[in-house]
Amino acid sequence: MEEETVKRNTKQYLAPMKAQATPRGVYDLYPAFPVGENKICSGIGCLADWIERHGQVVIDGYGGVFWDELVSELGDEFRRRGKWVRWFRTDVAMRDARTLEEMLAPDLGGEDPLFGRVTERQLRDWFDPGKLNAFRPDQEADINVLIGIGAALAGWKAPLIYVDVPKNEIQFRMRAGWVKNLGMNKPKNNQQTYKHFFFVDWVVLECLPQIELIVDEQRRGQQLLMMSGEDLREGLHRMGRNFFRVRPWFEPGAWGGQWMKQHIPGLNEEVPNLAWSFELMVLENGLMFESNGYRLEVSFDFLMYNDYRQVLGESADVFKTDFPIRFDFLDTFDGGNLSVQCHPRTTYIREQFNMPFTQDETYYILDSRQNPQVYLGFQENIRPEEFGEVLKQSQAEGKTIDIEKYVQKFPAHKHDLFLIPNGTVHASGKNCMVLEISSAPYIFTFKMYDWLRLDLNGKPRPLNVQRGMDNLYFERKGERVAKELVCHPEVLEKNEHYTLEHLPTHEKHFYDVHRYTVEDAVEVETEGSCQVWMVVEGKAVRVETREGMRQRFNYAETFVIPAAAATYRIINETPGEKVILVKAFIKKGYGFE
Incomplete structure (x- = not known):
């Protein structure tokens, strides 16, 4: 474990190889979908057995895998077995780093520390075709292995192994200086590396449909886990017709608080705070499969590439593989206030960043204390030119801003919902536990005022005053804010079993929100949309699907019911105590503007 610590710069624990479900009402850090008995194998020996049986294999995988270590560990194992292995490494077929940097320059945003453009390149562009196609198996060798990113592009007629690693672990390895961007000679600073991941590497490193063995590499050596591609696809298929919960992960931040440390057992409490939980931020989440207690994790992308139509239903042609x-x-x-910020307008995020849709948010107040506030919308007398000048002066000279002179504040009560369509000035105040319900994009935040504080490394966080000013809707001001941006719930159904409320979102939001207060049970239909749920009060519920699967979900856990589930039942597991859930879903008939 000492080596693991050196190669991971984080206080968060490595996900265990084995885990058990938590008791009722206790948040589960390692949720998993069952795939049946004896489906997951562990250890480098198991991987070597599979390779030896086939004799000639292709091993492709994700950026962030420790390829050198994997080759070394397999090499040691085969030497113990007296097998001669011929290794072919795809990195020798890559174009040189300078050529790749020139190719990618338009996508990487220059010196901008945060933003680039989503690349339209394909993985094949990283390689010299002549070198990639020149790999030929050695007939004298006992075993031939073509290994590395892009190995499947070489066209070998051999079984394909895919080695995956979760996005959070990639970032922990990056922060420790052990991971660099695809094709680069050396690591950049963390901000630049992450930007490169987001706009380039994670775009081109798509999952492959013909995988015959999937390997979870986050725990190495004897703790490698693997499962057949057939079992993986069957598990994904069943998941896409029943339910799923991604594995969450947690990060401290400049304004972070103590609620999660106090309410979620099993987190490392040595961190000063926790600011974020990635409950369902699918680009950076994984899905765990369980067999005999083993927890094998794959990237969320696998589910969407396997069958996004099952998951999304009527909106599949709109979003395709983008959850x-x-x-x-x-x-x-x-903790502290979030930065005063906004998110880009739809045309802006498309033109500047090549994103298909923008970041329209809401704040659902899961919990609060000591009369907290949410900053939202402008004062009636806002003068845009003055606001812009004050922001720029604060950034240049380090001057405090009386932000309430320009931005309104609203009391934030438990179970309130605030609407934050793109272009709206906003910030959560301190002493809020916010469930952020949003469209999927998440890094496109234009911070305009950050209270003159430093990040956890003692440095100012980057501000984007001009980008923010270019996107703000200054007409969202005065009384209009309370009418249009503070949600006013409406009761749709009420009986002895449950109460259903509509929490209307803004016309700009492509999703809507319902809230259920369940006394005993409720039958729900997906109505052609995926449905994202969270238990926001009470201990736990049990979901039962029409295919006969059952799963408990506890307080503060997020889970998803795919459109293909069609109908299902939610049962309150603590009769006599009400349980409250919120559900987000795609509005009927939505299409991009």
């Missing part, structure tokens, strides 16, 4: 909804926690209990 559209995001849930995450913003914890400011005993």
Whole structure:
């Protein structure tokens, strides 16, 4: 474990190889979908057995895998077995780093620390075709292995192994200086590396449909986990017709709080705070499969590439493999205010960043204390030119801004919902536990004022005053804010079993929100949309699907019911105590503007 610590710069624990479900009402850090008995194998020996049986294999995989270590560990194992292995490494077929940097320059945003453009390149562009096609198996060798990113492009007629690693672990390895961007000679600073991941690497490194063995490499050596491609696809298929919950992960931040540390057992409490929980931020989440207690994790992308139509239903042609909804926690209990910020307009995010849709958010107040506030919308007398000048002066000279002179504040009560369509000035105040319900994009935040504070590394966080000014809707001001941006719930159904409320979102939001207060049970239909749920009060519910699957979900856990589930039942597991859930789903007939 000492080596693991050196190669991971984080206080968060490595996901265990084995885990058990938590008791009722206790948040589960490692949720998993069952795939049956004896489906997951562990250890480098198991991988070597599979390779030896086939004799000639292709091993492709994700950026962030420790390829050198994998080759070394397999090489040691085969030497112990007396087998001669001929290794072919795809990195020798890559174009040189300078050529790749020139190719990618238009996508990487120059010196901008945060933003680039989503690349339209394909993985094949990283390689010299002549070198990639020149790999030929050695007939004298006992075993031939073509290994590395892009190996499947070489066209070998051999079984394909895919080695995956979760996005959070990639970032922890990056922060420790052990991971660099695809084709680069050396690591950049963390901000630049992450930007390169987001706009380039994670775009081109798509999952492959013909995988015959999937390997989870986050725990190496004897803790490698693997499963057949057939079992993986069957698990994904069943998941896409029943339910799923991604594995969440957690990060501290400049304004972070203490609620999650106090309410979620099993987190490392040595961190000063926790600001975010990636509850359903699918680009950076994984899905765990369980067999005999083993927890094998794959990237969320696998589910969408396997069959996004099952998951999305009527909106599949709109979003395709982009899962559209995001849930995450913003914890400011005993912390600080979020930055005063906004998100880009739809045309702006498309033209500047090549994103298909923008970041339309809401704040659902899961919990609060000591009369907290949410900053939202402008004062009636806002003067845009003055606001812009004050922001720029604060950034240049380090001057405090009386932000309430320009931005309104609203009391934030438990179970309130605030609407934050793109272009709206906003910030959560301290002592809020916010469930952020949003469209899926998440890094496109234009911070305009950050209270003159430093990040956890003692440096100012980057501001984007001009980008923010270019996107703000200054007409969202005065009384209009309370009418249009503070949600006013409406009761749709009420009986002895449950109460259903509509929490109307803004006309700009492509998703809507319902809230259920369940006394005993409720039957729900997907109505052609995926549905994202969270238990926001009470201990736990049990979901039962028409295919006969059952799963408990506890307080503060997010789970998804795919459109293909059609009908299902939610049962309150603590009769006599009400349980409250919120549900987000795609509005009927939605299409991009």
